[in-house]
Amino acid sequence: MPLKTLLLITASLAIAGSTSPNLRAQGPAPTPPMGWNSWNHFAGKVTDADVRSAADAMVSSGMRDAGYVYVNVDDTWEGTRDAQGVIHSNDKFPDMKALGDYIHSKGLKFGIYSSPGPKTCAGYEASYGHEEQDAKTYASWGVDYLKYDLCSFGGIMKKADDANGGGTAAGYKLMIAAYKKMGDALKATGRPIVYSLCQYGVDDVWVWGPSVGAQLWRTTDDINDSYGRMITIGLGQSGLNSYAGHGHWNDPDMLEVGNGKMTTDEYKTHMSLWALLAAPLLAGNDLSKMSDTDKSILMNREVIAIDQDKLGVQAKQVYQHGDFSAWAKPLSGGRVAVGLINTSWSVRDLSVALKELGLTGSVKAHDVWAGKDLGTVTGTLSARIPKHGVALFVLTK
Structure with a gap:
């Protein structure tokens, strides 16, 4: 030690x-x-x-x-x-x-x-x-x-x-x-x-x-309303999951959603990553001037449910290679929330093996941001992800 x-x-x-x-x-x-x-x-x-x-x-x-x-x-x-x-x-x-x-x-x-x-x-x-x-x-x-x-x-x-x-x-x-x-x-x-x-x-x-x-x-210095600062803080939480749980939470700082200097995809990445991290969700924008897009990101019930899940577990980074990382957060009911994050400057077709997520056999996949079920997935979870974007899923055995 x-x-x-x-x-x-x-x-x-x-x-x-x-x-x-x-x-x-x-x-x-x-x-x-x-x-x-x-x-x-x-x-x-x-x-x-x-x-x-x-x-x-x-x-x-x-x-x-x-x-x-x-x-x-x-x-x-x-x-x-x-x-x-x-x-x-x-x-x-x-x-x-x-x-x-x-x-x-x-x-x-x-x-x-x-x-x-x-x-x-x-x-x-x-x-x-x-x-x-x-x-x-x-x-x-x-x-x-x-x-x-x-x-x-x-x-x-x-x-x-x-x-x-x-x-x-x-x-x-x-x-x-x-x-x-x-x-x-x-x-x-x-x-x-x-x-x-x-x-x-x-x-x-x-x-x-x-x-x-x-x-x-x-757990970090101050955030600001830029993709570079946000993603550096978010990805930098890897390895801290064992210190989070009921009544004691790692805090990567407040949300910047709605302050206007990131794209919609970047704000979705911000919100997704904070939810996976079981982070406090403290909005930091002018609430009297929110756009419909701001509201749809901050108040997505499925994303909030991942953050607030009663199991109280922070996500772990399970895969990282180049501009791609995958995070898995165990949820109540034996489910798993998975975030696939593309930090590159171009659209990418990305995938991660279910075994990297600690899963075997086939799973039922739900796309959180699209709000739709994707059916059964076997072997590999894949998604086309925009630059600086995220694909967020809930997987069920």
């Missing part, structure tokens, strides 16, 4: 008081969370009105009924602390309790953002030294989800490392303790709040994430 991984496991278990590296947090996310986050489209310009509009659109578009329930306010909502140290929102968000009440009145859930460091990524007030106080405040506002972003805590980690003669072990231990401090504070409120670590995948967060009370953790 690599020394780095051993150090991380040892530190996380010592903090958690656990004797098993297989510790799993069950918490309030038995399936990957689904919802919307303000950052990808609105970034630092987001306002109370934007968030209310998103909540309205989630209902009117049918997204809520398709399973999207979290309405998450990302960075730049924060104001200053009062004399007692209580955090208040800024002028863009005049009343966070009222905003939470509005979101809840729509049958939705309310998410918020902070950092374990002194400042957020955008330089606003964060939770360092006020973890218990902030957790109580969030609970009083009716918060159901916290995204906790590493950002300025990196400087604290570096000071700890420098004080201990260099290396990174001291910083790792301090970081894990900081994340656990907020995890404990959220739990102490008595309110079931989903705890999402935005930690960019550094230091093998998937190893220790459950031990600090988290239900999901970022």
Whole structure:
């Protein structure tokens, strides 16, 4: 076992008081969370009105009924602390309790953002030294989800490392303790709040994430609305499947579907791959301006069912050669979801042997995006796939 991984496991278990590296947090996310986050489209310009509009659109578009329930306010909502140290929102968000009440009145859930460091990524007030106080405040506002972003805590980690003669072990231990401090504070409120670590995948967060009370953790740096970035992140999740399951999910970052810089086929690949990965499905577009195509991708019930399948298994990359990769995700009922991904710049006729998918004999195949049964397949699963496209199937013995 690599020394780095051993150090991380040892530190996380010592903090958690656990004797098993297989510790799993069950918490309030038995399936990957689904919802919307303000950052990808609105970034630092987001306002109370934007968030209310998103909540309205989630209902009117049918997204809520398709399973999207979290309405998450990302960075730049924060104001200053009062004399007692209580955090208040800024002028863009005049009343966070009222905003939470509005979101809840729509049958939705309310998410918020902070950092374990002194400042957020955008330089606003964060939770360092006020973890218990902030957790109580969030609970009083009716918060159901916290995204906790590493950002300025990196400087604290570096000071700890420098004080201990260099290396990174001291910083790792301090970081894990900081994340656990907020995890404990959220739990102490008595309110079931989903705890999402935005930690960019550094230091093998998937190893220790459950031990600090988290239900999901970022496995990668930020996504953006480009095919190259999206596919690099998606395919880079290979090998992490053993760390995902009920109540604990690998998070390859939010969806870019509908933000306009990828083609329809590329967005279908994005949505398919995230569903196969049992990833959180957090839309990041302007929900008030969705096209029918955007809606058809984000609200495809069969794709969502793959992501939310009750078996709770993340797909494994079972085949990769050149511009072609195949992913298989076991589903409940003995079924298997299969994604064939073409990363080339041309249409390709691609196939994969059923034995590569762990299947023998013949299977019944269903084309998910076409919404049609293909009959019986024996030996090889094949498809003509557009450039940067995907073929997504559900196979049944």
